[in-house]
Amino acid sequence: MGQGRNTAPRDTRAMCAERESEEKKMQLEPEKAGDRQSPAELSRGGAARRKLVARMELWPGVWTVLLLLLLLLLLLLPALWFCSPSAKYFFKMAFYNGWILFLAVLAIPVCAVRGRNVENMKILRLMLLHIKYLYGIRVEVRGAHHFPPSQPYVVVSNHQSSLDLLGMMEVLPGRCVPIAKRELLWAGSAGLACWLAGVIFIDRKRTGDAISVMSEVAQTLLTQDVRVWVFPEGTRNHNGSMLPFKRGAFHLAVQAQVPIVPIVMSSYQDFYCKKERRFTSGRCQVRVLPPVPTEGLTPDDVPALADRVRHSMLTVFREISTDGRGSGDYLKKSGGVGEARL
Numbered sequence: 328m329g330q331g332r333n334t335a336p337r338d339t340r341a342m343c344a345e346r347e348s349e350e351k352k353m354q355l356e357p358e359k360a361g362d363r364q365s366p367a368e369l370s371r372g373g374a375a376r377r378k379l380v381a382r383m384e385l386w387p388g389v390w391t392v393l394l395l396l397l398l399l400l401l402l403l404l405p406a407l408w409f410c411s412p413s414a415k416y417f418f419k420m421a422f423y424n425g426w427i428l429f430l431a432v433l434a435i436p437v438c439a440v441r442g443r444n445v446e447n448m449k450i451l452r453l454m455l456l457h458i459k460y461l462y463g464i465r466v467e468v469r470g471a472h473h474f475p476p477s478q479p480y481v482v483v484s485n486h487q488s489s490l491d492l493l494g495m496m497e498v499l500p501g502r503c504v505p506i507a508k509r510e511l512l513w514a515g516s517a518g519l520a521c522w523l524a525g526v527i528f529i530d531r532k533r534t535g536d537a538i539s540v541m542s543e544v545a546q547t548l549l550t551q552d553v554r555v556w557v558f559p560e561g562t563r564n565h566n567g568s569m570l571p572f573k574r575g576a577f578h579l580a581v582q583a584q585v586p587i588v589p590i591v592m593s594s595y596q597d598f599y600c601k602k603e604r605r606f607t608s609g610r611c612q613v614r615v616l617p618p619v620p621t622e623g624l625t626p627d628d629v630p631a632l633a634d635r636v637r638h639s640m641l642t643v644f645r646e647i648s649t650d651g652r653g654s655g656d657y658l659k660k661s662g663g664v665g666e667a668r669l
Contacts, residue, residue: 423458445525467612480586481579482554483572506528512528541575565601586618590615
């Protein structure tokens, strides 16, 4: 009797436990049924996992190859620098252009405070003056006293390469901005920095637009006391000579009745030659010539004025240009400057 009474509660507890266990199994059964995948899905999942594992195994090999290539490049660059003048030329030019773009990035926020303003050219000049020291180029300026002290004028200068920027920054007078081709406006950070500094952009392919811009510049010269810097050759000249002058700058000076200030930069042939892929250290002389008045001149006088200014600049160019020996003999060599036709 006593044993029967004791086993009854135990059987009841066991039955309750079994019932709870069955209920839990019933709750879990739908979830497991939903998680089951068909053989096709299992096959696709296995293939995906295998691809992932293969990629993970491949990555260390790719990074190893890239690291080896980088180390090889680092070892190769010094060898090319010391053994190949052409490689040194390309490295120097790449750094020159890249450094200017980087400096322009730094200058943009500072110039943006004023907006588009010719005074921002002082900021660009200050940031670019040190480049000549990086390349061991000594720039000598003579005749700076010829700049008119308190009036607008038009500067005309010979154009040899992008290195002209060094000579320009060395002698650039106050409130003076260059006239540049419109393509420079799209040269990344450099184009934006130039725009903020008041550089005047001209589309040379559209003559009508260029004439209109020149007319506006003539008014700006007089009303805002601005000077402009023009390269009358129109393009870079790498052969150590002077190309025939285009007459836009001279029409501008005559229209505004302001003087022309010729500036001559000596030849870079003793330290820079694009054709020979040569870029070493050297010396450049920048000569400022006496201003040429234009008062009383008319558009009919422009051709003679342009020829006269070019002749005086070419004479000085031959005088100050040397081949590294101080004799200027390279000007007389075959294929050199020769006699210019005016």
